[in-house]
Amino acid sequence: MEKQTVNVNINGVDCEVLAGQNVLEACRSVGVEIPYFCYHPNLQVAGSCRMCLIYTGMPARDRATGELLKNDDGTVKIAFAPKPSIACGTKVAEGMHIITNSKEVENCRKAVIEFLLLNHPLDCPICDKAGECKLQEYAHKYGNAESRFVENKNVKPKRVEVAGKIIMDSERCIECSRCIRFCREFIGRDIFGFTKRGSKTEISVYPGGDNDSNYLLNVVDGCPVGALTEKAFRFQMRTWFLKATKSICAESSAGVNTRVWSREGKIYRITPRRNQAVNETWMSDSGRYIYRRFEQKNRLSVPRIDSSPCELQYAIDRCMEIMKLGNIAIVANAWQTVEEQFVIAELAKACGAKVHMVSHLGEDDGKLVSADRTPNMRGAFVTGLVKEYPKADLRGLAESVRAGEVKTVLCFREDLNDLGFEPKDFKAANIIYCGALENSTSQIAKICVPMRGEFEKYGMWINRQFRIQRFEKAVEAPKDTISDISFLLTVLRDVSKQSFAMPSISEVRKRMCAEIPALKGCENVGDEGKLIDASAFADIDFPESDAMHYTKKNPQTEASARESETK
């Protein structure tokens, strides 16, 4: 679809920008940054901070004839508006002239920063937002070194707890109303609101009522200053010490794009990353804390054979020995990356094993937590691990174990005990458990191989829209753990008895993309992911219901429409 563009002149340079955009986005698209506080690309325009003031003008026309007026030197005369206008609330138009770098514009910005700082507490040293605070950033750029304000600052409520997870500080608030608009437009009800008037305006929440929501913490990310801070992250770490890693939320098949913030191997928080076609700028609160699954006390950190600790290599060697006996079943999972699932498919082929999977279903909230609570069930379809949507248990496999048809179960992550296996079944077959976390299966399995969690590996997942997305490794794995892919490749090399040319993930990826038609050209997907051909799975009944940027009937059209809209 051809996108319409208009020609504008930004600071004397002619540019072509998309039609229908506001001036702020248009300028950003050609690399001219305009500072702002209240504007948010996914919320309605409020136009209240007045930070993005710029001057715009249109070619002057003769009122009577409608002809363009010319300057003395023959250039087109531009009639500039006498007053500055807000870049976020002004739409670009053909022939528009925009000035963002004049002395007047600079004065406007300086004035707004001075006004905002009048009653803003100077507590950056103890503020969690410091380092990623818009006010701090712009104050550095446009603020006066010395304040002209000798009066007393306003006093407002501080340290007010909201829904048990946010600490609200009205004094720091610059009344941008982003949190109010977010709750109204995304959550769908009013949680935050202003009380009082003028400079005494306070941000507050509805007293008494239920102010909680699974998306409430997005207001913390949206807050341009430190007025709303996350209780769990408060005073934990200065933001400039944290390393951000691009990741994908493993909470559900929505495939929310995230940033994982870590320092020295410890994850401190997870925040959403903008992807207009998937999660816009939002994520669920529950998804922010899934890194806590991998706390030390839950980790499977030592390889074990028959419940006694051993060397990792020894455990792997034993696995391979057992697998040589044949009659293998593999229990794969949908937290594994597409690459891992591809190798599992190869392994299953090589040793004639059947692959079993389990569905993990929950309630679909119609937004960013989908019914399928695994991030990569689509990947299992694409790699051919499953042909129809898996059941919620493994009774079928348990039956086969009891019937003696299966002698070895290679189980990744799933807790067999919960899924239809009985204690005696663990005696009937050799259970090899590979996972990052302890569970009741790991306690009694014959061999336990410690694996790496989602934050300790990298790869690709395919979300409910059939969008393949890349995530990076955020933290180092504990020693004595092995990544799924290394383990699988080692076993595969041994079982297939052939020099299998896949020593690394990139090699696996290359071969996978060559072999699976749907994944053609997916070796290097960008940050926004890539929709793949899903026509082969059109008649599979996926459990997700219609949600943000996803329609059950036609996920592809909906998602690609969003994509073209934002590009």
Place this chain on the structure above:
Amino acid sequence: MAAVQTRIIYEHIDLEGWNASIEKYMSVGGYGILKNTVARPREELCAEMEKSKLRGRGGAGFPTGMKWKFVDRKSGKPVYLVCNADESEPGTCKDRLIIYQDPHKLIEGIMCTAYAINAKQAFIYIRGEYTNGYRILINAIAEARAKGFVGENICGSGYGCDITVCRGAGCYVCGEETGLISSLAGGRAYPRIKPPYFPAAMGLYDCPTVVNNVETLCWVPIVFKEGGEAVSKIGSPADPGTHIWGVSGLVQKPGRYEIVSGACTLGELLYDLCGGPLPGRRLKAVIPGGSSMKILKWDEKFRVKQPDGSEKEIRTEDIRLDAQSFMACGTALGSCGVIVMDNTVDIVEALANLNQFYAHESCGQCTPCREGTLWMSRITRRICEGWGRPEDVELLMSVADNMCGRTICALGEGAAWPTQSNLGKFKDEYCEKIRRQQTMGGQARADNNAYRLI
């Protein structure tokens, strides 16, 4: 030319034996115009309005006919009419009398306008402090409804329109039309950004809306009856009709005076009608149109262009009472609320008072006005309390300049203009006051007032 009142809008006000009942109003031919109006085609009525060149009386002076013309009639959404009776500009008190004494004149005006713009629902947004006015309006509407002038099938025409009266909660910014619309829709009285929220296209409930002042609406039946052309010939051609001047402050006879536009000068109004300054005093300054307009020094001289193109020097008292003349002198007649100050008034105190008002009434939505008004108020208050610093004059001016023209609504400018014009014209007084405080026992006062800054 001596100043005379010409009572058109105020024709019944303060008449002996007059009351607000519908019988009284009908006995002088009231609602007759409405009966004729609903039989006429709407295009003709709107054309009449445009021909009259009548300007809105709320303060901005926007041509009413134009406002009606901008209404988006193609959207298919309902059109609303809102009567702005939130008269809260300090110094302005003209609408109050109409509501209290002649509510049916307003109701007839509303119904005529509603018919002309094809609105099926009209609202009167009345200032919260006008509690009696609210009751009077409710009563009057009930009376008019009983007689078939409000509600379904007005005068047998098949056209129907209802009027709902809505009370404000005491907020100055509700006088701004988009702020009023937000408040009427149940939200905080936050003025909205234009674009996209031009009331004519996205007003109340995002539907096309016409917001007119009480006095403007009272003009509508007169325009429909006399014809636009006849009304356009009353007074100054560019600003036809009469103005109701609400004179307050230090004159002998403050009050409301309805005068044909341009018929007399400011001096004639203040001396002939209002009786001049109090005995033994001299006029010092005049704020011409409600507190937001730029102040005029009484002994100021202006060079204005005459109609024939030549320039002439005039004094403040020679300014003719119409929009153009005030504009030529760098101010505006606004809502015609004249505030008069004489030589006993401390201009710094007067500004401190105004600034306190704006700091209290700023809605707090956009940054410059929210922070600027309170800052200016604190500076002027500080100067009045004896804590002025020589640099405060410059500072005050710069704060006002940083506010002016950078806010969402016009009230940011309205709050900056008094300071700008005061400092521009009375800078000496500010400097003198600060200098006196500093030389004469400034320290002593500082010790006494030390608690204030702690």
